[in-house]
Amino acid sequence: MNLFDNIMMGFGVALSAQNLLFCFIGTLYGTLIGVLPGIGPVVGVAILIPVTFGLNATTAIITMAGVYYGAMYGGSTTSILINVPGESASVVTCLDGYEMAKKGRAAPALGMAALASFIAGTLAVILLTFIAPPLANVALSFGPPEYFALAFMGLTLVTSLAGDSMVKGLMSGIFGLIVACVGVDAVSGEERFTFGFLSLLDGAGFISVAVGLFAVSEVLCNLEASMEQVFIKAKFSLRSLFPNLQDWKDSLAPILRCSFMAFFLGNLPGAGATIASFLGYAMEKKLSKHPEKFGTGVIQGVAAPEAANNAAAGGSMVPLLALGIPSSGTSAVLLGALMVHGLKPGPLLFQTSPEFVWGLIASMYIANVMLLILNLPLVGFWASLLRVPYKILMPIIVTISAVGVFTTDNNIFDMWIMFVFGIIGYLMRKLKFPAAPVVLALVLGPMVERTLRQSLTISHGDISIFFTRPISAVLIGIALISLCAPLLRGVMEWRKKVVEIS
Amino acid sequence: MRRADQITGILMLVFSLAVMEGARRMPPSGTFGPGAGFLPFWLGVAMAALSIILLVNATREPALAGGRAPFPTGWKLLPIVETIGGLAAFILLLETLGFLLSIALLTAFLLRVVEREGWLTTLTVSVANAGALYTIFKVMLGVSLPKNTFGF
Numbered sequence: 001m002n003l004f005d006n007i008m009m010g011f012g013v014a015l016s017a018q019n020l021l022f023c024f025i026g027t028l029y030g031t032l033i034g035v036l037p038g039i040g041p042v043v044g045v046a047i048l049i050p051v052t053f054g055l056n057a058t059t060a061i062i063t064m065a066g067v068y069y070g071a072m073y074g075g076s077t078t079s080i081l082i083n084v085p086g087e088s089a090s091v092v093t094c095l096d097g098y099e100m101a102k103k104g105r106a107a108p109a110l111g112m113a114a115l116a117s118f119i120a121g122t123l124a125v126i127l128l129t130f131i132a133p134p135l136a137n138v139a140l141s142f143g144p145p146e147y148f149a150l151a152f153m154g155l156t157l158v159t160s161l162a163g164d165s166m167v168k169g170l171m172s173g174i175f176g177l178i179v180a181c182v183g184v185d186a187v188s189g190e191e192r193f194t195f196g197f198l199s200l201l202d203g204a205g206f207i208s209v210a211v212g213l214f215a216v217s218e219v220l221c222n223l224e225a226s227m228e229q230v231f232i233k234a235k236f237s238l239r240s241l242f243p244n245l246q247d248w249k250d251s252l253a254p255i256l257r258c259s260f261m262a263f264f265l266g267n268l269p270g271a272g273a274t275i276a277s278f279l280g281y282a283m284e285k286k287l288s289k290h291p292e293k294f295g296t297g298v299i300q301g302v303a304a305p306e307a308a309n310n311a312a313a314g315g316s317m318v319p320l321l322a323l324g325i326p327s328s329g330t331s332a333v334l335l336g337a338l339m340v341h342g343l344k345p346g347p348l349l350f351q352t353s354p355e356f357v358w359g360l361i362a363s364m365y366i367a368n369v370m371l372l373i374l375n376l377p378l379v380g381f382w383a384s385l386l387r388v389p390y391k392i393l394m395p396i397i398v399t400i401s402a403v404g405v406f407t408t409d410n411n412i413f414d415m416w417i418m419f420v421f422g423i424i425g426y427l428m429r430k431l432k433f434p435a436a437p438v439v440l441a442l443v444l445g446p447m448v449e450r451t452l453r454q455s456l457t458i459s460h461g462d463i464s465i466f467f468t469r470p471i472s473a474v475l476i477g478i479a480l481i482s483l484c485a486p487l488l489r490g491v492m493e494w495r496k497k498v499v500e501i502s
Numbered sequence: 503m504r505r506a507d508q509i510t511g512i513l514m515l516v517f518s519l520a521v522m523e524g525a526r527r528m529p530p531s532g533t534f535g536p537g538a539g540f541l542p543f544w545l546g547v548a549m550a551a552l553s554i555i556l557l558v559n560a561t562r563e564p565a566l567a568g569g570r571a572p573f574p575t576g577w578k579l580l581p582i583v584e585t586i587g588g589l590a591a592f593i594l595l596l597e598t599l600g601f602l603l604s605i606a607l608l609t610a611f612l613l614r615v616v617e618r619e620g621w622l623t624t625l626t627v628s629v630a631n632a633g634a635l636y637t638i639f640k641v642m643l644g645v646s647l648p649k650n651t652f653g654f
Contacts, residue, residue: 051643167556171514174549178521181542190528190538216589223581223616224574391619395612396631398589399605403635407645415593423586430572431510432503453536461536 006358007129013359014366019062022055023363026063027370030070033087035382037078038222038390039397040087041071041330042439043215046207047404049337057341058356062363064337065317068330069121069364072273072310073371076113077382080106080302089273089309092281096294096301103297111241112251112299113306114375120259120307121368124314127263129361132350136322139347144454145466149475151448154269154325156479159437166486168433176438179204180445187453199413206336206442208405208417210329213435215401216422219394221429241376243299251303254284262308266315272328272436273309273316280308314364321357322347325444329436332443504560506572511557515550522546581616588612600650601640606632 013019026048033044045064052060075090080097093113100109142150159173160166182193183203194200243251261283262276284304285294294301316327324346326332338345343353350357375382405418425435441448459465467473521542528539574582592608599607610628613619619627639645 050645054644167552167559171549171552171556174545174552178542178545178549181545185538188529188538192528192538192542193524220582220585223585224578391613391617392623392627394617395609395627398585398612399609399631399635402589402592402608403605403639403647406647407639407643410646412593412596415596419586419589419593422589426582431506432572449541452541456536 003129003133006133006354007362009355010358010360010362013058013355014062014362019059019359019363020366022059022063023066023367024370026066027070027367027374030067031074031371031374031382032070032385033067034071034074034090035077035086035385036393037082037084037086038218038393039215040218041068042333042436043211043401044071045330045333045337046210046214047400049207049333049340050404050407050409052337052341057338057343058359060341061334061338061343061356061360062367064334065360065364066367066370068313068334069310069367069371070374071330072121072306072313073114073117073375074382075309076117076302076306077110077375077379078386080109080113081383082386089277089312090305091274092277092305093302095281096297096299099295099297100299100302105297105299107240108243108247108299109302110379111376112243112247112303114241114372114379115243116251116255116303116307117310117375118368118372119255120262120311121314121371122365123256123259124263124266124311125361125364125368127260128314128318128364131267132318132322132357132361135318136347136350139323142323142347142471143469144451144458145469145472146475148448148451148455149466149472149479150269150323150325151444151451153475153479154319154327155437155441155444155448157268157271157482158328158440159434160482160485165432166483168431169437170483172428172433172435173437173441176441177445177448179209179438180442181449186446186450197413199411204417204442205408205414206333206439207408208414209421209442210333210439211401211405212418212421213425213428213438214329215397216418217425217429217435219398220422220426222390222394241379247299250298250300254280254287254300254304255307257287258284258304258307259311262311263315266312266327267318269319269323269325269327271312272331273312274328276308276312276315277305280304317360317364320345321349321360324349324447326440329439332440336443503572504563507560508557511553511560515553515557518546518550518553520546521549584616585612588616597648598650601647602632602636603650604648605635 014023029048030041030044033039033041045067048064048067052063055063071087072089075086076093076097078084078086079090079093080101083094083098085091085094097109097113100106155173159169180203182200184190184201185192191201258280262280265271265276265279266273281294281301281304284300285291288294288300316331319325319327320331320335324335324344326335335345343349343356401418402415405414406412408414428435455465456463466476525539525543525546528542529537530539573579588608588611592604596604606628609631610624613624613627614621636647640647
């Protein structure tokens with residue numbers, strides 16, 4: 001089946017009434033999640049997993065992918081209007097977006113955010129269509145050592161790029177891997193770290209952990225500060241939303257550059273939408289003729305990160321579908337969702353379930369169109385939602401999280417896990433430990449262990465197997481370099497100082 | 503933060519040693535490759551090494567005069583403790599009180615006690631929230647939710 005046939009088949013699947021409906025529900029819910037501060041795409045997708053049990057796998061994943069993109073679109077609304085990012089990938093949009101709003105240009109800022117997201121998202125899906133299948137083909141020749149190396153690299157990149165302190169990022173990642181060991185060991189049947197709790201035999205449950213670490217801890221953190229929102233009033237007539245010609249002249253090149261950069265960044269296991277948005281902003285600032293204007297309310301400052309975060313979200317679907325390796329917290333949860341629905345992510349997915357893969361890819365095109373429509377005319381509606389005070393939202397978020405977690409297995413114990421990890425998450429935030437590596441490691445953990453043990457069994461305990469096979473050696477090399485980068489930087493600075501002194 | 507990092511380093515070191523000890527007790531690696539305790543043991547080692555690095559880095563940093571403590575103190579800690587307590591009580595009482603009552607009570611508790619909202623807001627939002635969640639999860643999605651002895 002050639003590419004064209006595959007795409008047609010995909011649209012055949014995606015354009016079914018049920019899939020269209022659920023794509024719409026997903027994008028709507030995702031935009032809502034993005035708009036509401038205090039709840040992000042990780043939690044939004046995680047809570048949806050048990051809810052979608054009744055649906056078939058394709059529809060379920062289409063819905064959840066829609067939520068992912070929707071959150072990328074919706075997050076910019078709060079950034080621009082109240083200087084509060086709806087989720088982490090929209091933090092950078094606050095910088096220029098809110099400044100534009102203060103100058104009375106909130107409407108074009110919102111419009112440009114939606115349009116940049118649309119262009120970037122569509123470009124990303126087009127690139128995904130061309131890159132994912134050949135990558136999956138290459139990966140078919142991967143053996144356990146290559147998979148271990150890939151997962152190892154993914155985890156290392158995420159933990160070393162997350163947050164300010166690499167040590168803390170690594171500790172979060174290793175903590176996640178330790179939590180992943182809880183339960184019955186697949187190979188030997190041995191109970192590990194279950195402390196006699198029957199409910200822990202299946203592991204800690206990544207949904208409960210994710211919701212605890214992200215939703216509950218966020219609520220606890222927000223209780224400290226008073227969440228007073230200063231709301232910028234703006235008129236949202238449809239015409240005012242469209243950026244003018246000068247805006248387009250300023251933004252088009254940044255959008256295109258950031259889309260390509262972010263897409264390929266999203267391909268790397270380990271780099272996600274948030275990092276991409278920061279890099280996009282930084283890159284455009286460096287390339288601009290007037291870098292000093294960034295931060296005062298220039299439209300490229302909105303267009304660049306918004307394009308970047310959507311392109312990266314699309315790009316992160318490449319390793320997810322082709323290799324079975326997630327790029328970020330949200331795609332880790334998506335990976336978990338795929339497994340829960342009985343799909344085995346990885347290169348074989350293209351062979352065993354082509355209707356699912358191509359249906360999903362086709363629905364991403366559709367989702368981008370739906371989101372453009374949802375975010376342009378309806379922006380006034382989303383903005384009015386922001387008037388709901390956080391004080392009212394907070395208990396709703398807590399109760400939804402608790403119920404959502406409960407529905408995974410109808411087991412009260414899952415809520416206790418959410419509770420414990422909520423407290424752990426709060427402590428982690430206060431002590432500046434990043435939370436995303438924990439979820440990533442939790443989802444990748446079983447695969448990491450399985451491939452490690454398989455590789456060592458093949459090599460009879462010889463670790464050099466990872467270094468003698470070329471692909472695995474390269475991947476592990478990249479991982480080790482990223483770990484040593486701060487050390488190298490430190491050495492170079494020290495040498496500079498020595499040169500200056502002498 | 504420096505003091506907090508030192509304490510965290512020590513606590514995580516203890517945690518890693520516990521993990522390593524737990525892993526050591528698992529059956530040794532057999533003929534079919536590394537055993538159940540292999541990965542946990544080495545994860546414990548890695549965590550121990552990182553904890554020591556954290557501890558050393560924190561100790562070597564010059565103590566900043568007037569450095570901010572990461573945790574809120576005194577009465578600012580109260581809403582957090584109340585919320586944690588409320589959530590624990592909710593989980594404990596869910597099967598006794600049933601879904602509707604528990605959700606309503608938790609919402610009311612969070613609004614009234616933690617956030618000091620007025621009675622009218624508390625009542626309307628609690629009832630609305632419990633009703634909405636019940637409708638979405640029980641009625642629309644068909645999830646089975648805990649009931650109390652009175653049947654709701």
